[in-house]
Structures are given as C-alpha cells and as structure tokens.
Amino acid sequence: MTLASPQHSKSVNAAIVRVVGRGQVVEFTVDSKVSMDEVERGLRDYLVSVKGRFDGGRVTLNMGNRHMTPEQVGQLRTILEKENKLSLSGLSVGADALRDLLETPVPPASATAQAATEASIETAPVAVEAAAPAPPPLEMAAESPDTLLVKGTCRSGTMIHNVGNVVILGDVNPGAEITATGDIIVLGRLGGLAHAGVGGDEDVVVLANNIEATQVRIASHIMMDVPSGRGSGSGRNPNIALVKGGTIVLEPFVARSVWTHEE
16 A cells, blocks of 8 residues: 555545554544544545545544544444445554434434444444554554654555554555654655655654665655665665755765754
C-alpha cells in the first residue's frame, strides 16, 4: 500500500490523527474530541485522497474514549464497506464507551436498518488483534500527544501517517512510506519515502542515520534523488534534510544549542 501524493496528503482531515498500515491491514486512529460529523467527513476525505489504494483491505478504527451509538457505528461501516470497498474488522473504544454502546437499546426501524445496526453492534466488541497482519506487528507508543514512536523496522508495504512527529527506532526499507505533519526522525537507515510537513509546514526536518531514499519530501518540496555520495552519514553524524532557500538540502547533522533553518 502507498500513501497519496503531496497534493492529496494535504487534504487529510485533522479528525484522522494517525494511519498505520502493513499489507492489507490498516488502522485509523480518530481524534476523540471532534464531532462525529467531522470524523465521517475526515474519513471520507482521506479515503478519497488515496483514490482506492486500500481496496479490499481490512480496517480497524481506534475511536479512543468516544461514546458512540449503534447508528454512528453503522454509518462508519457504510463509509468503509459500501462507499470504499473496505472491510471493518475491528473497532477499539474505551471500556466505558464499549459498555454504553452494547447497552444502548436499538430503536425501532425498518428491517433493513435494523439489520444494519445489529451488525454494527456485533462489530463493536471485535478485538483489534483480530485484524493482525501476518508479519509481526510494529510496536507503537505515543511518547507525547503529537509524537508517534515506532519500535522496529518498517518493511516494504508499511505505511505510517501521524498528525505530529514520527520517530522510528529501526530502518525504513524501500517500499515503506512515512508521513507526518511534523518532523520525521529515523534512528536507522531511511530507504523508503519520507514526507515531513504534510499540510505545508516548511520548518520541519527529516533526520536519519543514513538517508538513502529515492525521494524525500518536506511540505510541497521534493528531493527526487539523494545527491551522489551524500546518502551515508558523515562519520558519526546522521543526515538531516531541511528546506533552505526554497529547496531541500541534505547535510550532516551537527548538534548545537541553537539550531535554525537559516544556518
């Protein structure tokens, strides 16, 4: 699977704060503080932006502690399954939200609507683990509200998007794609695609022990090929890609007490 091109990535609604996929399994993490209308709009916008690249895939939705009704679950299933040819294989909610969802009486409705809501209730308690891909899952933990920490190598086909920063403790192999609205830091080799500053922020960086990617993106800027002889770190220094003078430059990273894009 791949993520959308830069112009499509900018359309990602803030309701979808994280996307992690490997193979035919994708997990969407939804902002639990926005309205359900924004969630539905954000989910539709994101899936339109990637133009059917998930067709036939299995989706889990991480809704956090959001309290939902059976009708709302049914609407999400409609967006995924009927509108986008996906399969909702798991729904993750907090314990209190899940209990409220299961205890909510189903209102009288037509036979068709009744069947849809009953199917939605059956989906709600499905464990996210049921959608686990064949390869070992990546270990992920949010070290701060806007930073996603991924422990392990991102193999070809792995797809990660985060509203905030992404830190990878491992390599990013060719065929993997990492996107973030903030910085991307890879404590390993970056061989896949990295797009930092999705949404237009140019004051971000892509940093890795070795940058060997065929393409690095920052905001709307694209570096198609790493300059010859510059892909490996200089001595002990990792590489850093940043925007200077309206273009992406690649240089050895040197720690400093005050660091700006102008230097």
